[in-house]
Amino acid sequence: MKFAALLASPAAALVAHKSALPAAPVRAQASSMEMKYRVAVVGGGPSGACAAEICAQEPNIETYIIERKFDNAKPCGGAIPLCMVDEFDLPADIIDRKVRKMKMISPSNREVDIGKTLKEDEYIGMCRREVMDGYLRDRAVEYGAIPINALVTKIDTPADSDSQGRYTIHYSRNDLGRKAPEESLDVDVIIGADGANSRVAKAIDAGEYNFAIAFQERIKIDDEKMAFYDELAEMYVGDDVSPDFYGWVFPKYDHVGVGTGTVINRPGIKMYQDAIRERAGDKIAGGKIIKVEAHPIPEHYRPRRVKNRAMLVGDAAGYVTKCSGEGIYFAAKSGRMAAEAVVKLMKGGTVLPTEEGITAEYIKPYDGLYGPTYTVLDILQKVFYTNNAAREAFVDMCQSEYVQDVTFQSYLYKRLVTPNPVEDIKLLFGTVGSLLRGRAIATPDKPFSNPVESLKRL
Ligand SMILES: Cc1cc2nc3c(=O)[nH]c(=O)nc-3n(C[C@H](O)[C@H](O)[C@H](O)COP(=O)(O)OP(=O)(O)OC[C@H]3O[C@@H](n4cnc5c(N)ncnc54)[C@H](O)[C@@H]3O)c2cc1C
Numbered sequence: 001m002k003f004a005a006l007l008a009s010p011a012a013a014l015v016a017h018k019s020a021l022p023a024a025p026v027r028a029q030a031s032s033m034e035m036k037y038r039v040a041v042v043g044g045g046p047s048g049a050c051a052a053e054i055c056a057q058e059p060n061i062e063t064y065i066i067e068r069k070f071d072n073a074k075p076c077g078g079a080i081p082l083c084m085v086d087e088f089d090l091p092a093d094i095i096d097r098k099v100r101k102m103k104m105i106s107p108s109n110r111e112v113d114i115g116k117t118l119k120e121d122e123y124i125g126m127c128r129r130e131v132m133d134g135y136l137r138d139r140a141v142e143y144g145a146i147p148i149n150a151l152v153t154k155i156d157t158p159a160d161s162d163s164q165g166r167y168t169i170h171y172s173r174n175d176l177g178r179k180a181p182e183e184s185l186d187v188d189v190i191i192g193a194d195g196a197n198s199r200v201a202k203a204i205d206a207g208e209y210n211f212a213i214a215f216q217e218r219i220k221i222d223d224e225k226m227a228f229y230d231e232l233a234e235m236y237v238g239d240d241v242s243p244d245f246y247g248w249v250f251p252k253y254d255h256v257g258v259g260t261g262t263v264i265n266r267p268g269i270k271m272y273q274d275a276i277r278e279r280a281g282d283k284i285a286g287g288k289i290i291k292v293e294a295h296p297i298p299e300h301y302r303p304r305r306v307k308n309r310a311m312l313v314g315d316a317a318g319y320v321t322k323c324s325g326e327g328i329y330f331a332a333k334s335g336r337m338a339a340e341a342v343v344k345l346m347k348g349g350t351v352l353p354t355e356e357g358i359t360a361e362y363i364k365p366y367d368g369l370y371g372p373t374y375t376v377l378d379i380l381q382k383v384f385y386t387n388n389a390a391r392e393a394f395v396d397m398c399q400s401e402y403v404q405d406v407t408f409q410s411y412l413y414k415r416l417v418t419p420n421p422v423e424d425i426k427l428l429f430g431t432v433g434s435l436l437r438g439r440a441i442a443t444p445d446k447p448f449s450n451p452v453e454s455l456k457r458l
Pocket residue numbers: 042043044045046047048066067068069072074075076077078079080150151152153193194195196197198199214215216259294295296297313314315316319320325326327328329331
């Protein structure tokens with residue numbers, strides 16, 4: 001049964017929930033129907049839904065997915081790479097728009113069009129998160145995950161030495177109105193997919209990460225203006241729109257998302273948002289702001305991502321790339337990889353996984369696959385987003401078809417591109433040239449005073 005259908009019918013929701021209530025404190029033993037091990041996925045975004053659907057397909061594990069808001073519209077640009085469509089079997093109608101052109105716009109408003117290297121069937125998918133997340137969650141439920149519409153408030157963890165002890169998840173149901181009593185569920189394994197403000201991370205003492213604050217306004221512009229953004233996304237760089245990130249205009253379903261982000265001067269976010277609106281100028285003029293949203297974006301992994309039988313995935317773990325701020329694919333992928341590791345380690349629901357096993361089967365393979373991507377994008381951000389001269393150089397370099405091709409291939413398909421030594425040497429010289437040209441034309445960054453946050457990244 002779908003989440004939405006469960007919501008629409010309180011009685012059905014109650015039935016579903018009752019089946020979710022813990023019976024007597026069961027000691028899980030595999031193969032007996034009433035005594036299965038329980039895996040709870042906290043959070044129903046892309047990471048949680050993609051984790052839950054894998055666990056739910058193992059009939060000897062009882063899988064729960066706990067989400068506070070079934071119709072959550074996560075503040076997000078909603079851009080996903082092409083490979084995600086096939087890999088996660090997304091239906092065509094999840095993609096509202098196919099972006100085939102991007103404009104990079106420098107601090108001095110020099111525009112470079114990128115996308116020339118894309119093949120006809122290649123695109124960046126733009127989706128509405130409320131639609132995509134809803135679809136993925138419903139699919140997990142159809143596979144058998146038991147949905148609980150509730151806010152997780154606290155998690156009691158077993159002692160480190162207790163290899164069999166259960167976790168108790170306390171939550172307040174959101175489908176029963178304000179007076180819903182607090183309830184709890186005992187489980188054996190937890191997958192923390194509850195985003196940047198993760199309760200699971202707190203419960204396992206996973207430590208903090210630096211985060212950017214990202215701000216976005218959804219703006220409805222007239223049809224003529226919308227036609228301009230039909231297949232086009234814009235990225236603006238400059239210290240006016242962000243001292244350490246970029247501002248964007250992304251085409252959404254029937255409007256544009258206009259936003260920016262920063263780590264090192266978060267109190268300035270409104271000023272940067274005003275600047276991105278100003279830079280987009282006539283292209284969005286007269287538009288009606290239909291939604292304003294802001295949310296943290298993690299800057300790096302948490303110090304700890306697994307403890308005992310609880311693990312973090314997606315934003316809760318800190319899997320967003322620097323430079324591009326991309327996190328949806330990495331959330332879905334990490335959720336899937338963590339769940340596959342859990343299912344494998346639980347051997348048909350007969351044994352509990354261990355921290356060592358989860359580290360070996362999920363954390364290490366994930367880092368092996370994507371560690372280099374995070375490192376490269378971290379370096380690029382440090383080199384090219386730090387001052388206007390470097391930003392001018394960055395946009396200049398984007399003219400190179402080689403740079404465009406490498407960028408799109410690695411973004412769209414999430415695979416390392418085989419280096420071309422001749423082109424790499426040309427690129428090296430090109431970069432030096434671009435940096436020198438950038439220095440010559442750039443206006444110096446305006447100073448700002450934020451002694452605490454400004455030390456956080458650069
Ligand atoms: C403004 C902005 C623009 C962005 N643009 C892009 C983009 O264009 N492309 C891209 O790839 N990435 C983008 N990102 C990053 C992307 O949104 C995240 O990386 C992605 O959503 C992470 O997915 P997740 O499932 O890990 O977490 P989330 O999507 O945050 O999902 C967490 C879920 O857990 C639920 N939850 C949280 N706490 C609790 C609790 N205590 N109890 C129960 N449920 C709970 C929430 O309701 C939510 O549904 C953007 C981020 C921001 C802020």
